[in-house]
Amino acid sequence: MEAGVASWVSWVCVIAYLVLGPFVGMLISGIDRKVTARMQGRVGPPILQPWYDVKKLFSKDKSAVNNVIDLYVATALGMAVVAGALFFAGGNLLIVIFLMSLSSVFVVVSAYSARSPYSDAGAQRENLTVMAYEPIMLLLPVAMYLITGSFNVDSTIVQDLPLIVGAPLFFLAYLFVMPAKLRKSPFDLSTSHHAHQELVKGLTTDMSGHTLAIMEIMDWYEVVLIYGIVGMFLVTSAWWSWILAIVVMVVCFLLEALVDNTFARVKWKVTLATSWVVTLVFCALNMAFLYFL
Amino acid sequence: MSSTGKSPWIVHYDGSSCNGCDIEVLAATTPLYDVERFGVVNTGNPKHADILLITGSVNEQNVPVVKQIYEQMMEPKVVIACGACACSGGIFRDCYNTLGGADVVVPVDVYAPGCAIRPETIIDAVVKGIEILEQKRKALKNKTLVEPDVSRMQSARDKVVDGQTVAEIASNSTLE
Numbered sequence: 439m440e441a442g443v444a445s446w447v448s449w450v451c452v453i454a455y456l457v458l459g460p461f462v463g464m465l466i467s468g469i470d471r472k473v474t475a476r477m478q479g480r481v482g483p484p485i486l487q488p489w490y491d492v493k494k495l496f497s498k499d500k501s502a503v504n505n506v507i508d509l510y511v512a513t514a515l516g517m518a519v520v521a522g523a524l525f526f527a528g529g530n531l532l533i534v535i536f537l538m539s540l541s542s543v544f545v546v547v548s549a550y551s552a553r554s555p556y557s558d559a560g561a562q563r564e565n566l567t568v569m570a571y572e573p574i575m576l577l578l579p580v581a582m583y584l585i586t587g588s589f590n591v592d593s594t595i596v597q598d599l600p601l602i603v604g605a606p607l608f609f610l611a612y613l614f615v616m617p618a619k620l621r622k623s624p625f626d627l628s629t630s631h632h633a634h635q636e637l638v639k640g641l642t643t644d645m646s647g648h649t650l651a652i653m654e655i656m657d658w659y660e661v662v663l664i665y666g667i668v669g670m671f672l673v674t675s676a677w678w679s680w681i682l683a684i685v686v687m688v689v690c691f692l693l694e695a696l697v698d699n700t701f702a703r704v705k706w707k708v709t710l711a712t713s714w715v716v717t718l719v720f721c722a723l724n725m726a727f728l729y730f731l
Numbered sequence: 732m733s734s735t736g737k738s739p740w741i742v743h744y745d746g747s748s749c750n751g752c753d754i755e756v757l758a759a760t761t762p763l764y765d766v767e768r769f770g771v772v773n774t775g776n777p778k779h780a781d782i783l784l785i786t787g788s789v790n791e792q793n794v795p796v797v798k799q800i801y802e803q804m805m806e807p808k809v810v811i812a813c814g815a816c817a818c819s820g821g822i823f824r825d826c827y828n829t830l831g832g833a834d835v836v837v838p839v840d841v842y843a844p845g846c847a848i849r850p851e852t853i854i855d856a857v858v859k860g861i862e863i864l865e866q867k868r869k870a871l872k873n874k875t876l877v878e879p880d881v882s883r884m885q886s887a888r889d890k891v892v893d894g895q896t897v898a899e900i901a902s903n904s905t906l907e
Binding site for chain 1: 734737738765769774775776779781805806868872
């Protein structure tokens with residue numbers, strides 16, 4: 439690897455992500471539910487609630503609306519896991535982003551395959567959500583290349599200055615679309631972690647038992663990757679930058695919870711318009727800055 | 732208690748209730764009672780739910796809906812009749828269009844009384860339902876889960892409505 443990180447470190451990171459990733463993701467979503475409850479003046483569920491949920495879902499009777507939905511959802515999980523593993527190995531960010539998109543596509547296809555009105559509407563809305571956040575996700579590697587001269591994630595680790603110094607507006611734009619990636623308010627129009635929305639459960643309406651459990655596990659893996667990208671903006675060759683990265687991740691997590699609890703769900707037009715305007719303005723400005731200064 | 736008991740997801744269906752019990756069901760899910768402490772989520776989706784809360788009596792119009800919701804739920808599942816009407820038909824029992832309580836169509840596991848039912852009673856009923864859910868999960872695992880039936884309600888199912896018995900209406904009606 440040209441960026442100079444020993445390959446065994448990459449392997450350790452990959453194995454740590456594969457093994458610990460879902461547990462960390464599960465804890466993050468458990469803490470998220472707890473924080474949300476506290477913000478609403480409730481006691482809230484135990485931190486391990488997502489674990490109980492998934493265990494219960496696996497113990498339910500096996501049933502699926504068709505023969506392929508499990509395959510699609512499992513493929514989506516596989517893509518998400520490979521994307522995360524590649525990211526934590528310090529691999530090519532472009533490929534990480536493409537694999538994440540492919541994972542979303544498989545989720546959409548699985549919802550379409552159920553052929554029910556609620557799943558269909560959820561899938562269409564997920565398509566629109568993907569369209570909303572994809573431009574910024576695709577521009578992230580470009581910004582990275584302009585700064586580090588490489589598409590590899592581990593090229594940030596050997597820098598003296600963190601990515602956020604060169605790409606502060608990219609960071610803000612990424613923060614803006616993070617609720618869409620995490621399927622949180624205000625951009626949780628395809629499906630929501632909150633109970634009882636207008637489309638029943640949108641995307642996941644026709645997934646039951648183990649199919650839904652696999653979706654949850656995919657969410658755990660993805661959450662770690664999404665916050666990992668936040669950390670990517672902060673890490674440098676200095677050891678304390680890792681602590682800084684974790685602090686910023688925690689701040690972003692609390693901010694996300696606050697936004698989730700204070701904003702109502704917006705319509706798809708607003709989702710698309712605001713995220714594209716933010717992407718266009720912030721990223722164009724930042725890009726111009728990187729080119730000409 | 733295993734995970735099944737720690738994460739009971741509910742779906743609520745309003746049969747032909749006067750809305751008194753429905754408001755109390757929703758009241759039980761507000762921050763005041765905070766049922767999410769026990770992992771309860773009001774999913775609104777039968778395919779995700781473990782516990783079906785039925786309020787109001789069953790009439791000719793909603794028989795297929797109640798059946799469909801029950802059939803879409805995956806085992807192990809529990810049905811809770813919330814309020815007097817869902818338990819027995821309540822004051823509407825002898826109406827010309829009322830078939831009876833929820834138990835003439837789907838097998839009810841827990842009867843929660845009250846007119847209107849109190850949120851505390853609903854929480855008690857859900858806790859009782861969790862015990863049954865737990866037994867059913869074990870039975871499912873050991874492959875000894877028997878399909879519950881509504882035959883014990885035979886006397887109520889013999890009631891004649893519109894020239895047909897309740898049992899006939901319940902078995903013949905479909906959504907399509």
